[in-house]
Amino acid sequence: MAIPFIAIEGPIGAGKTTLSKAVAKTQEFQLLKEIVEENPFLKKFYDDIEAWSFQTEMFFLCNRYKQLTDIKKELEATHQPVVADYHIFKNLIFAKRTLAHEEYQKYEEIFGILTRDMMMPNIVVYLHASQETLMKRIALRGREFEQNMDPHYLKQLAADYESYINAFEQANPTIRVLRFNGDELDFVQNPDDLQFVLNKIEQVLQKENN
Numbered sequence: 001m002a003i004p005f006i007a008i009e010g011p012i013g014a015g016k017t018t019l020s021k022a023v024a025k026t027q028e029f030q031l032l033k034e035i036v037e038e039n040p041f042l043k044k045f046y047d048d049i050e051a052w053s054f055q056t057e058m059f060f061l062c063n064r065y066k067q068l069t070d071i072k073k074e075l076e077a078t079h080q081p082v083v084a085d086y087h088i089f090k091n092l093i094f095a096k097r098t099l100a101h102e103e104y105q106k107y108e109e110i111f112g113i114l115t116r117d118m119m120m121p122n123i124v125v126y127l128h129a130s131q132e133t134l135m136k137r138i139a140l141r142g143r144e145f146e147q148n149m150d151p152h153y154l155k156q157l158a159a160d161y162e163s164y165i166n167a168f169e170q171a172n173p174t175i176r177v178l179r180f181n182g183d184e185l186d187f188v189q190n191p192d193d194l195q196f197v198l199n200k201i202e203q204v205l206q207k208e209n210n
Contacts, residue, residue: 004205009161017033022194029082122176
């Protein structure tokens with residue numbers, strides 16, 4: 001296998017950052033965290049999704065593009081494996097849900113240009129959970145700008161993720177996708193559940209390296 005690059009994905013509140021930090025620590029991987037709270041449009045977005053979605057999504061796209069471009073250069077120079085708590089393909093999931101049709105067409109064109117030569121993960125860890133579990137974890141981490149989030153939006157987003165990951169797995173058969181149910185495994189609060197997930201990831205890494 002090429003130098004491991006693990007992307008951990010799932011809807012808001014799925015536990016991506018918690019798991020990516022644990023993987024980075026146990027595997028001694030470099031940790032790549034997405035920029036979230038630095039987005040100046042995010043609070044406005046949750047207050048009025050329709051009015052602020054394009055600005056929000058463009059900020060995320062440009063910052064994630066810069067992060068992944070930089071990490072690609074670093075990975076090539078140092079050969080240190082990377083675990084990220086996102087991958088840039090998530091942008092299309094959010095943009096398609098929130099942007100008007102004409103805006104989405106423009107966004108998709110820009111996305112295609114920026115990601116044409118983007119580094120792809122060789123392992124994707126997909127975290128999914130019910131709306132109730134996601135809302136509990138969002139409340140637990142206490143980000144002020146997320147407290148006005150529409151539960152219906154979160155439910156739709158989780159369904160969008162499920163559809164996208166299914167399509168992604170079919171379109172990218174060489175990329176291993178690991179799925180974990182956050183309703184059954186509370187790896188955020190339960191150390192035993194976290195260790196179970198980490199063991200599964202370790203098994204895949206060992207298999208891919210053989």
